[in-house]
Amino acid sequence: MIPARYAASRFPGKMMKDLAGKPVIVRTYESTVATGLFDEVFVVTDSEVIYKAVEEAGGKAIMSIKEHESGSDRIAEAVASLDIDIVVNVQGDEPFTTREDLEPVLGVFYGDNADQIDLASVMMPMTEGVEIENPNNVKVIVDNADFALYFSRSPLPYVRDTTAGITTYKHKGIYAFRKQAILDFASxxxxxxxxxxKIECIRFLEYGKKIKMVRSSKLAIGIDTPEDLEEAIKIYKGL
Incomplete structure (x- = not known):
């Protein structure tokens, strides 16, 4: 499921911005399908413009019936009647999503401590100070078993002692949920x-849900700003 709304607060209309000849949302849909991991991939949206663009590109889309505060709420409505166990949420502004990104997230539901996991997501190390300070980059801290403790747009943790050997991790917007967890979220x-x-996975933590974080060293390229879009265009054009 790829939740997508038109009126993004930080970059309005970004889902429909042109990315080397196709809208961002279509690029994300196509990259998700190309992983070969899913029988079905849907864009879930409240926008007729986005819905039409996906369908015209040969994709599948679902129109939300209700107004929703978050992508997870939107997905919960879409999957409520489906006979499924695990639901994967790929953010609509992640056009560079690959099988390498998604397969490890799905794998935790078949590994150690699987019965403790309500949902899983991805984190990767950050090294540049300007990126760590950027509130568009959500940071996460975890316990010794890589279960999330907290997410923030602020630098996390605050490194008072630089000899502590702390690594700052960026949260990448890919989730795999147990169906019941996402239905619970909506309630x-x-x-x-x-x-x-403005980080919806904090709600899971405050209600006692367990979020398993999967480590990745791959650079995350999401589209949060016009500058991000410019960089994405350069990548597609091989510049």
Whole structure:
């Protein structure tokens, strides 16, 4: 499931911005299908423009019936009647999503501590100070078993002692949920921390859900700003 809304607060209309000849959302849909991991891939949206663009490109889309505060709420509505166990959420602004990204996230549901996992996601190390300070990059800290402790747009953790050997991790917007976890999410009230940070996975943590983080060394290229789009265009054009 690829949730996509037109009125993004930081970069309005970004899903429909041209990325080397196709809208960003179509590029993301096609890259997700190309992983070969799924029987079905859907874009879930509240926008007729996005819905039409996906269908015209030969893709599958679902129109949301209700208004939703988050992508997870949107997906919960779409999957409520489906006979499935694991639901994967790929962010609509992640056109460079690959099988390498998704396969390890799915794999945790068949590995150690699988019965403890409500959902899984991806994190990768950050080294540049300007990237760590950038609020568009969500940071995550984990426990010794790589279960998420907290997410923030602020630098996390604050490194007071530079000899501590701390690595800052960026959260990449790919999730795999147990169906019940995402249905539970939709029935939970938004928490103050989630509202303050504008990070929906905080709601899972505040209600006691367990989020397993998968480590990745691959550079995440999402599209949060016009500058990100310019960089993505250069990659597609091989510049």
């Amino acid at each position: 939970m009230n938004m928490t103050p921390l989630e509202k303050a940070e």
